[in-house]
Amino acid sequence: MREPVTACIGLGANLGEPVRTLQQALLAIGGLPRTQLVRASRFYRSAPVDAGGPDFINAVAVVETRLDAMQLLAALQGVEAAAGRERPYRNAPRTLDLDLLLYGAARIDSATLTVPHPRLRERAFVLLPLAEVLPDAVDARDLDAVAGQRIAPLPPASLPA
Structure with a gap:
């Protein structure tokens, strides 16, 4: 069996309802096969x-998974689809966007996946929550x-229970 990554x-x-959508996405990620949700950052509001x-x-969520990177990507795209994700054009507003930012120490550059995420270091909305969890x-x-x-981080009181 594959070692966890x-x-x-x-x-x-x-x-x-983006807050509720992210809460549901975290539950779905934690329920992926051979995958365990380890921790998640606070929620942030960003431009x-x-x-x-x-x-x-x-x-940002941290998981331990025995799925390979392509299997994890496919599973994440399934979670997006279940949340009603559509891709009418590049950078369109979205109901849910799940990006595989890091996969262990792997460097992947394929037609369907680039890891580390190519714009990871350019975006505060990735770096701040990533710094919180890793x-x-x-x-x-x-x-x-x-x-x-x-x-800005959302105050905990603004999140529904």
Whole structure:
């Protein structure tokens, strides 16, 4: 049996009820086969980057998985589809976006998957929650580089139980 790999998943949504959608997505991720949700960051509100529409709600989840990277990607796309994800055009507003940010120490560059995520270090909405759950994965210089991007943690009281 495959050894477990620590993977990081970026979550984002800006249509419908994004907080509830991210809560449900975390439950779905924790229920994926041969995968265990280890921890998740707080939820953050951020301005869209290279996209339009309302603010996003974002988070990062850490999982231990025995799925290979392509199997995990397919499972995440299934969670997106179940949440009503459509892809009418690049960077369209979305009900749910799940990005495989890191898959252990793997470097993958295929037509369907690039890991580490190619824009990981350019986006505060990924770096801040990632630094919260996996501090060694984020360099302080990267955080400084995205300091001008609008992002703020949601207060815990604003999250439904």
